[in-house]
Amino acid sequence: MLAHITIHNFAIVKTLELDFQGGMTTITGETGAGKSIAIDALGLCLGDRADASMVRPDEDKADISTTFSLKNNHAARRWLEDNDLSDGDECILRRVITKEGRSRAFINGSPVPASQQRALGQTLINIHGQHAHQLLMKNDEQLTLLDQYAGHQNLIAAMGKRYQAWRSARNTLKQLEKNKEAxxxxxxxxxxxxxxxxxxxxxxxxxxxxxxxxxxxxxxxxxxxxxxxxxxxxxxxxxxxxxxxxxxxxxxxxxxxxxxxxxxxxxxxxxxxxxxxxxxxxxxxxxxxxxxxxxxxxxxxxxxxxxxxxxxxxxxxxxxxxxxxxxxxxxxxxxxxNSDEKLDSLSQEVEEKFQACLVAAEKLSKSRKRYAKELDKRISASMHELSMEKGKFHIDIDGNPQNSLSPLGFDNIEFLVSTNPGQPMQALGKVASGGELSRISLAIQVITAQKVETPTLIFDEVDVGISGPTAAIVGKLLRQLGKSTQVMCVTHLPQVAGCGHQQMFVAKESNKGKTTTKMVPLDDCSRINELARLLGGSEITEHTLANAKELLIAA
Structure with a gap:
C-alpha cells in the first residue's frame, strides 16, 4: 500500500508531502490545477522515463520519494529479497532528475537502474489511465486483461518455457539442414x-x-x-x-x-x-x-x-x-x-517439443474459455448497472495451433459487445459510442482489478464521459473495490468523489509570476464545500451544500 509521497521541485510543485490511507481516496480540483501531478510524480518512482522538462523552472533538480507498506505484499517482498534490496516492512522508492535531464533511481537507499524500479513497481501499483479504453480495443491488451483476471501467470510461464525450448530446437534443426552440404x-x-x-x-x-x-x-x-x-x-x-x-x-x-x-x-x-x-x-x-x-x-x-x-x-x-x-x-x-543421426534425433526432438507446446497451449486455452464465460456474465451485469440495460458482453476466443502458436499460446482474443436490443455482437471499438466505451472500459477495469494482486489501484480520470446516476454507480463500484484494495481515483464527478473514504483537493496558486500546485486532505466540512463546488460550479448555494451532504450520507 502507498503510505507516503514527498515531491520537491517537480513541474509546478514546489514542495508537497502527503500521507495516504487504505480504502478509496478521491482526488478533485479545478480544471488545470494539476490533479494528476502526484500520479505523474509517482510514475517516476515506478521507473517511468524522465526528462529535464519535469524539473521546476529555475531549480537544479526534482526529487520524488515514495514509501510503501509491504504488509501482505508477498510478491514485492520476494522481489526485494531476490535482488538483495529488502529493508523490513517498508519500501522506499526515490527518483532524482537534474535540470540537464539526468536521473538517478533508488530502492531503499541503494542506487538502481530505472528498469529495476519498473519491475518492482508492477508488484506495488496498477495505474489505469484516462486513455485505458483506447488500449482496450487492442487484442493483445484484451488477452492480457483476461489472463490477469484468470491468474494465468503459472500457465503462461510454463507455455513460454516450452515454446522457447521448441523454437530453440527447431532453429538448430533448420540451421543443420541449411548447412548440410557445407x-x-x-x-x-x-x-x-x-x-x-x-x-x-x-x-x-x-x-x-x-x-x-x-x-x-x-x-x-x-x-x-x-x-x-x-x-x-x-x-x-x-x-x-x-x-x-x-x-x-x-x-x-x-x-x-x-x-x-x-x-x-x-x-x-x-x-x-x-x-x-x-x-x-x-x-x-x-x-x-x-x-x-x-x-x-x-x-x-x-x-x-x-x-x-x-x-x-x-x-x-x-x-x-x-x-x-x-x-x-x-x-x-x-x-x-554423427550428423545424420543427429538430424534424425533432432527432428524427433523438435516434434516432441512441439507436442509439449500444444499440450500447454490447449490447457491455457481451456482455462481462458472457462474464465471468459465468467467474465462475460460479470461485465454484462455491470453494463446493466451502468445504464446499458440490454447490453451484452462476450469474449470471442479462437486460434489455429499450427499457424498462431506463440509464447502466449495460440488463442486470438476479441472483445465483442452489443449495446442495444437486436444489435449483433461486434468488436468493442466498432459498436460503442464514446460514453458507452468509457463505461464498458471502467466496468472491465474494475472487475479485472479485483483479481490483480497489486495492493494499490489508481484510476486517473477513467470516468470521463460518465454522468448522473451512472456516475453514482461507478463511485459505488470503486468504493466496493476499496474495501479490499487501496484505491485512488482522480475525478471531476461529485458522485464519484463523494464515494471516497477520504478526499484530497488540488489547487493552483500564482505568486510573483510563479505558479505552484498544492494538494491537501479535506476534513468533513471542507469536503462538503468541495462537493458543492463540483455540483454547482463556482457558486455554492444552500441547495448545493445540501446535495453535497446527501452524497456523503449516501456513500
Whole structure:
C-alpha cells in the first residue's frame, strides 16, 4: 500500500508531502490545477522515463520519494529479497532528475537502474489511465486483461518455457539442414586432415623430446671434446689439475690447524670440495663412456622433425601444439560423423517439443474459455448497472495451433459487445459510442482489478464521459473495490468523489509570476464545500451544500 509521497521541485510543485490511507481516496480540483501531478510524480518512482522538462523552472533538480507498506505484499517482498534490496516492512522508492535531464533511481537507499524500479513497481501499483479504453480495443491488451483476471501467470510461464525450448530446437534443426552440404565438404576435409595426422602419429610431448635428442646427437663431437677437457681439468691433467691443487691446500691447512683451531672448519670444507670434484670427474667419465654417436638415429630424427614441422606449418600451429590440434580435429570429425543421426534425433526432438507446446497451449486455452464465460456474465451485469440495460458482453476466443502458436499460446482474443436490443455482437471499438466505451472500459477495469494482486489501484480520470446516476454507480463500484484494495481515483464527478473514504483537493496558486500546485486532505466540512463546488460550479448555494451532504450520507 502507498503510505507516503514527498515531491520537491517537480513541474509546478514546489514542495508537497502527503500521507495516504487504505480504502478509496478521491482526488478533485479545478480544471488545470494539476490533479494528476502526484500520479505523474509517482510514475517516476515506478521507473517511468524522465526528462529535464519535469524539473521546476529555475531549480537544479526534482526529487520524488515514495514509501510503501509491504504488509501482505508477498510478491514485492520476494522481489526485494531476490535482488538483495529488502529493508523490513517498508519500501522506499526515490527518483532524482537534474535540470540537464539526468536521473538517478533508488530502492531503499541503494542506487538502481530505472528498469529495476519498473519491475518492482508492477508488484506495488496498477495505474489505469484516462486513455485505458483506447488500449482496450487492442487484442493483445484484451488477452492480457483476461489472463490477469484468470491468474494465468503459472500457465503462461510454463507455455513460454516450452515454446522457447521448441523454437530453440527447431532453429538448430533448420540451421543443420541449411548447412548440410557445407558440413559434408568440411567433413571430407576433416577426414583427410585426421588421416594425415594419424599416419604421422605424433605423441603428446614427442616434439620437445625429439628436439632434445637431436641437439644431443648433432653435437656429439663437441660434447666428447668438452667432456674430456673437463676430466683433464678436474683429475687427469699431467702437470696440474683440480684434485692436485685441492690436496696441496688440504696439506697446508692441516699444518695451520695444529697451530690454530680456527682452520679446522676450513679444512673440513676443503675435504668436502675434494669429494665433490672427485665425484664430478667420475660422472663425466661415465657419461663419456656411454656417449653413442649414431648417424642413423640422427638421420631419422632429421626426417621425423621435418615431417612434424611440415604439418605444423600446414595447420598454422607450433610443432609442439600439433598433438593437441590432432585431438581437436578428431573430436570435430566425430561430431560430423554423427550428423545424420543427429538430424534424425533432432527432428524427433523438435516434434516432441512441439507436442509439449500444444499440450500447454490447449490447457491455457481451456482455462481462458472457462474464465471468459465468467467474465462475460460479470461485465454484462455491470453494463446493466451502468445504464446499458440490454447490453451484452462476450469474449470471442479462437486460434489455429499450427499457424498462431506463440509464447502466449495460440488463442486470438476479441472483445465483442452489443449495446442495444437486436444489435449483433461486434468488436468493442466498432459498436460503442464514446460514453458507452468509457463505461464498458471502467466496468472491465474494475472487475479485472479485483483479481490483480497489486495492493494499490489508481484510476486517473477513467470516468470521463460518465454522468448522473451512472456516475453514482461507478463511485459505488470503486468504493466496493476499496474495501479490499487501496484505491485512488482522480475525478471531476461529485458522485464519484463523494464515494471516497477520504478526499484530497488540488489547487493552483500564482505568486510573483510563479505558479505552484498544492494538494491537501479535506476534513468533513471542507469536503462538503468541495462537493458543492463540483455540483454547482463556482457558486455554492444552500441547495448545493445540501446535495453535497446527501452524497456523503449516501456513500
Amino acid at each position: 558440413f559434408e565438404a568440411q567433413k571430407q576435409l576433416l577426414e583427410y586432415q585426421v588421416k594425415e595426422l594419424d599416419e604421422l602419429g605424433i605423441g603428446e610431448n614427442e616434439f620437445p623430446e625429439l628436439e632434445a635428442e637431436h641437439k644431443k646427437l648433432s653435437n656429439c663431437g663437441d660434447i666428447a671434446m668438452g667432456g674430456q677437457a673437463v676430466i683433464q681439468t678436474l683429475s687427469d691433467g699431467e702437470e696440474t689439475n683440480a684434485m692436485q691443487l685441492l690436496q696441496m691446500a688440504q696439506q697446508q691447512l692441516a699444518e695451520l690447524c695444529t697451530m690454530d683451531s680456527h682452520f679446522n672448519e676450513l679444512a673440513q670444507m676443503l675435504e668436502e670440495a675434494s669429494i665433490q670434484v672427485q665425484e664430478a670427474s667420475h660422472e663425466v667419465t661415465a657419461y663419456m663412456d656411454r656417449l653413442d654417436m649414431d648417424p642413423q638415429r640422427l638421420s631419422y630424427l632429421d626426417e621425423r622433425m621435418a615431417a612434424v614441422m611440415r604439418l605444423s606449418r600446414k595447420h598454422q600451429v607450433q610443432p609442439d601444439e600439433l598433438y593437441q590440434t590432432h585431438q581437436q580435429l578428431r573430436t570435430e570429425l566425430e561430431k560430423f560423423s
